[in-house]
Amino acid sequence: MTLSLTQLAPNLWVAQSRLFFTSSGIFLSRGQTCLIDPGVFPDEIHAIAGFVAGQDCEPLKLVLTHSHWDHILGPEHFADVPTVAQASYLSEVSGQGGTHTRQQIERWEAKHDIGRTQPFVIPRPAETFEEATTLTVGELTLHLMHAPGHSSDQLVVYQPDSATLWAADMLSDIEIPFISHNLAAYQRTLAMLSALDIQTLVPGHGRAASDSAEIRSRISEDTAYLAELRGRVQQAVLEGRTVQETADLCADMRYRSHEENVGPHRLNLESVYVELGGEADPSDVGWGQLLDETG
């Protein structure tokens, strides 16, 4: 298998995995690199390592945008490179969350006949931060910002000189917002991002965008989707509706790639129903029941 790397900005190369169109990034400047979510299949990670070596570069840092299983397979291949994550990563991967993550990876590796000589160990970050931090890579300054909503530990990477935003699992052209953490947090995060100057947008899954109109429309579509979902579910909760009645009331909402996103939309409205005070057990409905599937 070959992995194609595309240069999206003067100092940024991006690869797309054959799993979920997952993006891996390489910020590169003056012989130094910072890797973002390198993955997912072992051959893809090897190709990224080969590219970096071919550029005569020293990998300086490895950033994990969040703790979901499809984003954390890279670090074991870059054992000497310090990993950076948002502080909530540590609680996300401890206890039951960590067990689920390991099980997801075991199942996925078994399905794809990916052998390993030693068991997968969830990477431990060498550095964490709470709200924001910066990394210097050659001449680049990368701003890492906490961006919860999809997961409690999600971060985005912003490079102001090229107005590039690495949006983690947001602002995809194929996915709707997956509200697998918290709607209010997701809305605050999108509001923060909408204030940035963005010329190049890289979503964690899907196609990058460098057209201003497309970038603006992804932000406004996702903002509108969250606001409409909040409004409809809030009304249903006030009226004392059940989860199923609420789902029926949200069935005619419009969103991108409708057929593929019917399932995530259902999980979203169920989770939001619980978040807004609807009576249901969070372990029976929404993303909480599907800790296994929050890729």
Ligand SMILES: [Zn+2]
């Ligand atoms: Zn995710």
